[in-house]
Amino acid sequence: MPSFRNSPPPSLEFVDETTDSITLVFKGELRTESVSKVWGKARKKASSRLISTVIIDVHNINYCDGTGIAMLADLLLEAQRRTNVDITLEGLKEDFQQLLDQFDLKHFKPEPDSNAKPIPVTEEVGLTASQFLQDLKELISFVGEAFYSLWIALKHPSTIRWKDMLLTIERAGVNALPIVCLICFLMGLIMAFQSAIPLKQFAAELFIADLVSVAMLRELGPLMTAILLAGRSGSAFAAEIGTMKVNEEVNALQTMGIDPVRFLTIPRIIASIIVTPLLTLFANFMGLVGGWVVYISLGFPTIVYINQIKSAVTLTDLWGGLFKAGVFGLLVAGIGCFRGMQTSMGASAVGQSTTRAVVSGIVLIVMADGLFSVIYYILGL
Amino acid sequence: MTIKNDIVIQANALTCAYGTSVILDNINFEVRRGEVFIILGGSGCGKSTLLKHLIGLYQPAGGSIKIIDQDLVHANQQEHRRILKNIGVMYQSGALFGSMSLLENVRLPLEEHTALDIHAMNLIAHMKLSLVGLGNFTKHYPSEVSGGMQKRAAIARAMALDPEVLFLDEPSAGLDPITSSELDALIRRLAESLGITFVIVSHELASIFAIADRVIMLDAETKGIIADGPPVTLQQSHSNATVREFFNRGKHNNITQVED
Numbered sequence: 272m273p274s275f276r277n278s279p280p281p282s283l284e285f286v287d288e289t290t291d292s293i294t295l296v297f298k299g300e301l302r303t304e305s306v307s308k309v310w311g312k313a314r315k316k317a318s319s320r321l322i323s324t325v326i327i328d329v330h331n332i333n334y335c336d337g338t339g340i341a342m343l344a345d346l347l348l349e350a351q352r353r354t355n356v357d358i359t360l361e362g363l364k365e366d367f368q369q370l371l372d373q374f375d376l377k378h379f380k381p382e383p384d385s386n387a388k389p390i391p392v393t394e395e396v397g398l399t400a401s402q403f404l405q406d407l408k409e410l411i412s413f414v415g416e417a418f419y420s421l422w423i424a425l426k427h428p429s430t431i432r433w434k435d436m437l438l439t440i441e442r443a444g445v446n447a448l449p450i451v452c453l454i455c456f457l458m459g460l461i462m463a464f465q466s467a468i469p470l471k472q473f474a475a476e477l478f479i480a481d482l483v484s485v486a487m488l489r490e491l492g493p494l495m496t497a498i499l500l501a502g503r504s505g506s507a508f509a510a511e512i513g514t515m516k517v518n519e520e521v522n523a524l525q526t527m528g529i530d531p532v533r534f535l536t537i538p539r540i541i542a543s544i545i546v547t548p549l550l551t552l553f554a555n556f557m558g559l560v561g562g563w564v565v566y567i568s569l570g571f572p573t574i575v576y577i578n579q580i581k582s583a584v585t586l587t588d589l590w591g592g593l594f595k596a597g598v599f600g601l602l603v604a605g606i607g608c609f610r611g612m613q614t615s616m617g618a619s620a621v622g623q624s625t626t627r628a629v630v631s632g633i634v635l636i637v638m639a640d641g642l643f644s645v646i647y648y649i650l651g652l
Numbered sequence: 653m654t655i656k657n658d659i660v661i662q663a664n665a666l667t668c669a670y671g672t673s674v675i676l677d678n679i680n681f682e683v684r685r686g687e688v689f690i691i692l693g694g695s696g697c698g699k700s701t702l703l704k705h706l707i708g709l710y711q712p713a714g715g716s717i718k719i720i721d722q723d724l725v726h727a728n729q730q731e732h733r734r735i736l737k738n739i740g741v742m743y744q745s746g747a748l749f750g751s752m753s754l755l756e757n758v759r760l761p762l763e764e765h766t767a768l769d770i771h772a773m774n775l776i777a778h779m780k781l782s783l784v785g786l787g788n789f790t791k792h793y794p795s796e797v798s799g800g801m802q803k804r805a806a807i808a809r810a811m812a813l814d815p816e817v818l819f820l821d822e823p824s825a826g827l828d829p830i831t832s833s834e835l836d837a838l839i840r841r842l843a844e845s846l847g848i849t850f851v852i853v854s855h856e857l858a859s860i861f862a863i864a865d866r867v868i869m870l871d872a873e874t875k876g877i878i879a880d881g882p883p884v885t886l887q888q889s890h891s892n893a894t895v896r897e898f899f900n901r902g903k904h905n906n907i908t909q910v911e912d
Contacts, residue, residue, distance in 0.1 A: 515749075523747040526707050527761045528736035 280305035281332070283312055292324035293317075295346075298331040301339025310342045317349045323356050325349070330362030340370045347376055413532075413609045420533040421540065436538035443504035443539075443604075444546030448553060451499055455554040458491055459483050459561025467565060476569055480579035483562030488588045492555040494640060496547060497599030501632035505607035508539050509628035512611025513621040521612070536608035540601060547600030548593040555592070591652050595643050602635045658685035660817055660849045661706065666715035668698060668705050675701045677875040678715070681868055685816075688843050688850045688863050690883075693870035694898075699853045700744075700821060702870065706851065707741050707819055708732065720816060737765055740810030744821040746802040748794040754781060754805045755790035761812040780808040784838060800831035804838065811848075818842075820852045824859045836862045857901065869895055 281299035288294075295313050317325050327346055332339075343360060350358045363371065390398075424431045463479045470476050512535055515521050524531045559580065566576045610628035614620045661683040668676040675698040683689045691699050704710045706717060708724050717724040722735050748757050758777035762768060768776070781790055784804040786797075794802055803823060810818055823839070824832040836859050842848050843863075854860055860867060860883050867886060869879040871894070879886050879895040887899035 518745055518750075519743040519747040520749055522704075522709055523741065523743055523749075525709060526736060526739070526741040527764065528733045529761075529764050 280308045283309040285316060286328075291322055292326075293322055294326040294328055296328040296331070300334040301332055301342065302334065302336055303338040306338050306342055310345070313342070313346060314349075317346050317356075317358070318353070320353075325356065325358045327358065327360045328362055329360065329367075332362075332364070332367070335364075335367045335370070337370070340367065340374070343371060344374055344376060348379065348381075351376075351379070409613065410609060413612065414605070416532050417536055417540065417605055417608075420530065420537050424533065424537045424541070430533070431541065432534065432538045436542045439504075439539050439542035440546055442507070443500065443542060444550060447499060447503055447546075447550060450503070451496055451550050451554050452557045454499060455487070455492065455495055456557040456561045458495060459487060459558035460564055461561075462486060462491075462558075463562040463565035467569060477571070477575070477579060479562060479566060479569075480576050481583035484559060484580040484584045485588065487555050487558035487562075488584050488592050490592070490640075492551045492558060493547075493592045493596035493599060494636065496551045496554045496596060497603060497636045498633055500543065500547060500550070500600065501603045501607075501629055501636065504543065505603040505628045505632040506625045508604060508607030509611040509614075509624045510621055512536075512608055513614035513624040516612065516614045517616060517618070517621060531612070532608075536605070536612075539608055540604040543600035543604035544597050545600075547596045547603075551593055551596035555589070587652055591643075591647060595640070598639060598643075599636050602639060603632045606632045606635055659683070660685050660687075660720055661851065662718040663706070664716045664718075666702075666705065666717060667713045668701050668710070669713040670701075674713070674875060676870065679870075679876050681877060681880065683817075683849060683851060683866075685849055686843065686847045687865045688839065688852065690852045690854055690860055690864040690867045691870065692853075692855050692860060692867055692898075694855070694872065697870040697872040698875075699855075699870060703819055703821055703851070703853050707739060708735065737813055738815050739817045739819060740807075740813070740815040742803065742806040742810045742818070742820045742823065744825060746794065746799075746806040748802055748806055748809065750794055753791050753793055754786060754797070754808075757794070757805060758809045758812050761809065765813055777808075777812065780811055781805065783811070783842075784808045785834075798831075800827050800835065803827070803835065807838070807842075811842075815848070817849045817851060820850065820854075822853055822855075824854065824856045829858075832856065832859060833862070835859075839863050857899065869898065 279299055281297055281301050284296045284298070286294040286296050293316055295316060297309065297313075316322070325346070327343065329335075329343070335343075343363070347358055347360060350356055463483050466479055466482050467476055470478060470482075512521070515535070521531045521535075524534055563573065563576050567573060607628045610624040610631070613627075614624045659682050663679060663681050666676065666679050667674065679702075691702055693699050701710070705712050706719075706724075708727075712725060716726075719735050720738055722731055724732075724735055727735060748754070749760070752760070755774065755777050758780050759773050762773045762776060766773070778787065778790055781787055784807055786801060786805055786808065789797055789801065789805075794805070797805070807818070807820070807823075810820075820839070823835055827835065839850060839852070840863050843850055850863075852863075864883050866881065867879070867883050868877050869886070870876070871878040878892055879890055881890075883899065886895055888896075890896050890899075
């Protein structure tokens with residue numbers, strides 16, 4: 272048998288061509304690498320509407336692999352597509368005939384072309400809407416389940432898995448400290464620096480301290496911390512729980528009589544509620560330090576900065592921000608665990624859950640932040 | 653010792669479905685105490701689905717399941733918990749918790765369901781692991797031991813609370829013949845020495861002949877049970893040709909029967 276590379280491409284000749292009949296003569300070797308050179312040409316001839324008799328002559332085919340057989344099958348199937356055509360295959364060697372016989376041509380139904388019929392827009396919209404509603408329903412039932420489990424856990428603190436909780440505090444909290452500090456230091460610095468130029472025009476650089484402190488304590492400290500937490504830990508929760516789901520570990524918990532929500536999500540949620548305000552404290556401080564760097568480089572003494580901050584923000588601003596942070600922590604951990612629990616089968620499902628955890632985490636944070644702004648405004652805080 | 657004819661699991665007119673597609677329609681069977689009971693059938697006939705219904709992960713579309721005289725389908729939370737305490741499940745992949753050592757994995761059900769102190773729990777977990785031949789691997793993590801060892805550890809974990817019934821999902825899948833036969837020997841030993849009832853999903857013929865007291869065979873076409881009885885009887889004299897074929901590995905082969 273000739274080797275792969277040296278095999279010449281098969282040849283195709285059209286013999287006895289009349290207006291309504293044709294003989295396709297194949298010669299050489301029908302191999303995967305080279306069969307495409309004749310497949311298209313042969314099919315074009317065979318499917319021509321005028322032709323009603325096709326003879327496929329393969330007497331001179333001395334090698335034919337699976338792809339070659341597929342080409343012959345494709346030509347023979349032409350008789351199925353058009354009823355008014357008569358196709359005969361001549362001279363196929365016994366070995367190759369066996370290959371062809373393994374495939375039941377008579378009962379073959381071609382795969383529907385997926386591109387042929389696009390889903391109408393209305394159907395697509397309806398489908399998406401119903402998926403969204405389904406998602407919302409699952410979210411609501413998860414929130415209910417989580418709050419119930421949280422309530423039970425707080426009533427019986429001995430049922431909380433403290434070891435897991437401490438581990439999560441370390442991973443989501445302690446390990447996040449450097450990045451939170453760095454980002455918020457830069458936030459403070461950039462904010463102060465950007466505002467220095469317009470404020471200078473009014474000779475009001477003194478108020479950079481007010482701007483940085485109010486913005487950091489009330490808004491950016493909690494917000495940035497929560498967004499970083501969503502990216503770092505919300506996604507991690509979803510991936511961890513999602514992988515456990517894929518590996519049947521969640522099922523295993525269930526059959527051991529252990530509630531997966533209580534076992535897996537409660538330690539993570541409690542840990543997040545604890546670490547987010549703590550991280551926010553650091554975030555606030557580092558933001559103020561960033562502002563301070565710009566402040567002293569503009570020639571103000573440190574004491575002016577401190578006094579200015581003291582007059583600009585109150586303890587209520589700080590507490591308000593920290594409370595918000597706690598709620599953000601709850602949301603990020605809750606949605607991360609929820610997306611993890613939602614994971615279906617397969618590795619790509621875990622990736623999907625992770626993405627969705629981050630996206631819906633950030634959306635929820637921003638929505639909650641808007642809500643807090645309104646509530647704080649009404650309360651006059 | 654336990655009485656052999658005591659019924660542990662009873663399925664009555666059980667119908668299993670995912671959404672609208674019915675997998676198993678109106679099936680009836682019972683499992684007696686101390687029996688090694690095997691659910692078998694070709695791929696896609698609903699073996700794992702049936703198992704998941706029997707352990708309460710899925711709600712049946714119709715019919716009832718009784719486990720140790722408790723109604724699984726209509727059990728309230730407390731009853732459900734009691735049933736779960738009396739059964740153990742080994743999943744196909746083992747489903748051990750990767751973040752815990754083998755000992756911690758086995759200890760987990762004890763931590764959740766008993767008020768024992770940590771030394772007692774460690775001792776029990778160690779004993780269970782020794783029972784499956786893993787006494788020297790208590791500190792290893794699942795990723796550090798072989799697939800066969802993971803499955804044995806999963807059996808140890810399933811036995812942590814001394815259940816009356818153990819469900820095993822394809823215990824010999826993906827194992828080499830020697831490890832697989834070791835696992836079979838372990839199952840037989842546990843059934844005989846502890847009187848545990850085993851419900852096993854499998855399609856490994858050699859393993860079935862080695863361990864099974866009774867077999868039911870599911871069929872995708874009829875969506876029901878097409879054979880019920882000891883494997884040797886089914887192989888030799890079942891009226892249904894499909895069943896005989898399955899036990900003889902198709903029409904053409906004749907495997908030598910593996911005796912226990």
